[in-house]
Amino acid sequence: xxxxxxxxxxxxxxxxxxxxxxxxxxxxxxxxxxxxxxxxxxxxxxxxxxxxxxxxxxxxxxxxxxxxxxxxxxxxxxxxxxxxxxxxxxxxxxxxxxxxxxxxxxxxxxxxxxxxxxxxxxxxxxxxxxxxxxxxx
Amino acid sequence: xxxxxxxxxxxxxxxxxxxxxxxxxxxxxxxxxxxxxxxxxxxxxxxxxxxxxxxxxxxxxxxxxxxxxxxxxxxxxxxxxxxxxxxxxxxxxxxxxxxxxxxxxxxxxxxxxxxxxxxxxxxxxxxxxxxxxxxxxxxxxxxxxxxxxxxxxxxxxxxxxxxxxxxxxxxxxxxxxxxxxxxxxxxxxxxxxxxxxxxxx
Ligand SMILES: Nc1nc2c(ncn2[C@@H]2O[C@H](COP(=O)(O)OP(=O)(O)OP(=O)(O)O)[C@@H](O)[C@H]2O)c(=O)[nH]1
Ligand SMILES: [Mg+2]
Numbered sequence: 001x002x003x004x005x006x007x008x009x010x011x012x013x014x015x016x017x018x019x020x021x022x023x024x025x026x027x028x029x030x031x032x033x034x035x036x037x038x039x040x041x042x043x044x045x046x047x048x049x050x051x052x053x054x055x056x057x058x059x060x061x062x063x064x065x066x067x068x069x070x071x072x073x074x075x076x077x078x079x080x081x082x083x084x085x086x087x088x089x090x091x092x093x094x095x096x097x098x099x100x101x102x103x104x105x106x107x108x109x110x111x112x113x114x115x116x117x118x119x120x121x122x123x124x125x126x127x128x129x130x131x132x133x134x135x136x137x
Numbered sequence: 138x139x140x141x142x143x144x145x146x147x148x149x150x151x152x153x154x155x156x157x158x159x160x161x162x163x164x165x166x167x168x169x170x171x172x173x174x175x176x177x178x179x180x181x182x183x184x185x186x187x188x189x190x191x192x193x194x195x196x197x198x199x200x201x202x203x204x205x206x207x208x209x210x211x212x213x214x215x216x217x218x219x220x221x222x223x224x225x226x227x228x229x230x231x232x233x234x235x236x237x238x239x240x241x242x243x244x245x246x247x248x249x250x251x252x253x254x255x256x257x258x259x260x261x262x263x264x265x266x267x268x269x270x271x272x273x274x275x276x277x278x279x280x281x282x283x284x285x286x287x288x289x290x291x292x293x294x295x296x297x298x299x300x301x302x303x304x305x306x307x308x309x310x311x312x313x314x315x316x317x318x319x320x321x322x323x324x325x326x327x328x329x330x331x332x333x334x335x336x337x338x
Contacts, residue, residue: 048244049158049227051151068144076150079158079227081215085184086144090210091244092189110156114224115247119274121331122159122249130159130249131325133220137178137318 046095051077051110058106065089065097070106077110148181148217157224161321162245164233164270165254166262170282170311171230172214174254177317179216179228187212188244211240228321233266241269250324251277254311257289260297267298278305278327280320 058070065087072078072086084094101107116122122130163171176183187210211232218226229245231237233253245251251270255263263279270277281294289297295306305327310316 047158047247048229049160049225049247051156051158051225053153072144072146076153077155078146078151079217079225081186081227081229082146082184082217085186085215086146088144088186090187090189110158112158112160112247114157114159116249118246121276121328121335124329124332126159127249127325127329127332129220129224130226131322131329133218133224133226134318134322134325137218137314 046080046098046109047112047115048081048091049079049112049115051079052083052098053077053108053110055106055108062106066101066106069094069097069101073107147184151217151219151225152222154222155219155225159220159224159226160229160245160248161226161324162229162231162241162248162251163254164231164241164251164266165282166233166256166259169233169254169256169259169262170284171254174252174282174309174311174317174320175214175216175228175230177312177314178218178321180219181217183214183216183230185212185214188240211237213240213244233262235265238265238269242273248275250328251275252320252324253277253279255279255281255294255298256284257281257294258284258286260294263298267300271301276328276331278307278320278324280323281306281308282311283308 052069052073053076054070054073058067058074062070068087069083072083078086080091080094080098083098084091087094089097098107098109102109114122114126163174165171172183189210213229213231215227215229218228220226229248231241231245253263253266253270267277267279279298279300281291291306291308294300295302298306300306305323307320307323309320
């Protein structure tokens with residue numbers, strides 16, 4: 001399969017991967033937006049660099065894509081971006097798959113806690129750590 | 138060709154203790170050297186992936202978008218640097234053209250800052266990105282990637298970019314690890330300077 005043909009170029013593929021739930025959930029999300037004027041709080045957890053770790057042993061019979069995620073993060077944390085790249089699935093689709101796995105407790109996520117808030121500079125301690133890390137390269 | 142069912146990761150896994158990921162965005166026109174720069178400092182071979190967008194810029198939250206022919210994908214690439222036992226830095230290369238801007242907010246919110254990578258043979262490619270970063274208050278520096286051919290002095294480049302004197306303008310060779318590393322260090326130094334500027338108005 002050609003990675004470039006996954007997702008946007010082939011909308012049907014999204015339905016297959018997500019079992020048709022992408023549309024239903026996106027609609028629910030829109031409803032939530034309309035009601036609260038704020039995004040679903042669970043969305044905030046899943047950033048491109050949110051780190052994913054597997055919890056426990058993958059049970060048999062998981063859908064292929066979910067099992068692939070658990071396999072990929074079985075020997076260390078992996079970012080959502082990396083999962084998306086290795087699975088050759090668009091970021092949005094991987095987010096949906098991760099929410100499935102979160103809901104059944106098969107993964108834990110580590111959000112980017114030191115990311116600066118909108119319109120704020122990163123804090124000085126974070127900058128110092130980054131500087132030291134880069135200088136050690 | 139990629140077999141999804143056999144998806145395997147490349148490069149070393151992150152340490153189990155890493156739990157705090159940071160981001161820096163490298164933005165620039167076509168062929169400015171974004172992927173080269175990311176690859177020069179990354180501990181894994183640069184990876185690429187994509188996000189689904191609607192051409193209207195509404196994003197995938199629009200339920201109609203999935204089946205809609207107006208969806209398109211935007212590719213971007215990234216690399217990774219483990220900073221210490223706890224922190225990892227991701228570097229994203231993003232196209233800088235106007236029609237990709239909507240990707241930025243969606244994908245790169247929470248970044249420490251940005252590097253605008255400039256190819257002086259195509260200076261105009263950077264105008265939009267610089268404008269937009271300033272507008273959004275996203276801190277950035279500008280790095281001129283030195284290709285073969287004419288090398289206009291930095292003062293001329295600054296003029297051509299109409300760049301504020303407050304924004305650092307440096308040169309680099311995106312292919313060289315040391316040079317790429319210094320671009321990132323200069324960005325962090327600039328972010329640190331902005332802190333002092335904030336405290337002493
Ligand atoms: N001479 C020279 N060539 C470079 C330098 N940096 C990149 N290149 C070459 O320029 C070409 C484009 O570099 P890329 O890193 O792919 O640029 P990019 O910004 O990722 O390009 P797109 O993703 O296609 O927009 C490649 O063939 C690189 O090998 C440089 O500093 N000097
Ligand atoms: Mg590139």
